[in-house]
Amino acid sequence: DTGVSQNPRHKITKRGQNVTFRCDPISEHNRLYWYRQTLGQGPEFLTYFQNEAQLEKSRLLSDRFSAERPKGSFSTLEIQRTEQGDSAMYLCASSLNKSPLHFGNGTRLTVT
Amino acid sequence: SQQGEEDPQALSIQEGENATMNCSYKTSINNLQWYRQNSGRGLVHLILIRSNEREKHSGRLRVTLDTSKKSSSLLITASRAADTASYFCATDNNNDMRFGAGTRLTVKP
Numbered sequence: 001d002t003g004v005s006q007n008p009r010h011k012i013t014k015r016g017q018n019v020t021f022r023c024d025p026i027s028e029h030n031r032l033y034w035y036r037q038t039l040g041q042g043p044e045f046l047t048y049f050q051n052e053a054q055l056e057k058s059r060l061l062s063d064r065f066s067a068e069r070p071k072g073s074f075s076t077l078e079i080q081r082t083e084q085g086d087s088a089m090y091l092c093a094s095s096l097n098k099s100p101l102h103f104g105n106g107t108r109l110t111v112t
Numbered sequence: 113s114q115q116g117e118e119d120p121q122a123l124s125i126q127e128g129e130n131a132t133m134n135c136s137y138k139t140s141i142n143n144l145q146w147y148r149q150n151s152g153r154g155l156v157h158l159i160l161i162r163s164n165e166r167e168k169h170s171g172r173l174r175v176t177l178d179t180s181k182k183s184s185s186l187l188i189t190a191s192r193a194a195d196t197a198s199y200f201c202a203t204d205n206n207n208d209m210r211f212g213a214g215t216r217l218t219v220k221p
Contacts, residue, residue: 004154033208033209035211040213040216041213041214042118042200042211042212042213042214043155043200043211044211045208045209045210045211048208056208091154091155093154093155093209098142098143098204100145100157100160101145101147101155101157101202101209102157103147103154103155103156104154105152105153105154106153106154108152
């Protein structure tokens with residue numbers, strides 16, 4: 001499978017715990033995006049990388065959220081001290097420069 | 113923050129009918145793209161229209177773009193039950209891709 005891969009597919013955690021999600025983009029893609037999506041809404045932009053550089057972060061991304069793409073390949077999104085409001089689908093997408101985005105199937109986070 | 117807004121929020125039609133969804137946006141764009149999302153899955157790119165184009169076709173899809181009105185429409189002709197999904201427009205404005213809230217399309221067999 002050469003598409004965008006996200007792990008885990010589902011994550012249930014208790015409020016206050018830290019969680020980390022991983023995204024493996026399509027191998028030749030230099031751009032990587034993270035989005036958050038709640039039920040019935042469109043994807044909300046969180047951040048994006050060009051190679052290993054994080055070029056933009058949304059104001060939605062509080063200090064509890066951090067994303068990395070250390071070698072310009074896979075990326076991780078960490079949420080510290082999770083809150084119930086963090087429950088959502090976290091989507092990763094990659095692209096080659098300005099080409100259309102290729103999405104993974106997301107990680108569904110439930111904070112209890 | 114969201115960039116595009118789709119209209120209507122939900123649309124229900126019979127198989128064989130055409131479906132039209134609209135998108136309005138706020139800032140200048142390089143291009144506008146339409147994506148489809150089946151429940152519980154990631155989004156799939158359908159079609160891209162550049163800011164200097166007015167209309168584009170791909171199979172049963174027809175997209176129009178009016179930059180003076182900052183709006184776009186997606187027409188799906190001869191709809192099928194398998195077209196049931198959510199449809200999102202997304203705008204590319206140099207920095208990142210921003211999505212609207214989507215139109216939920218239901219095609220009844």
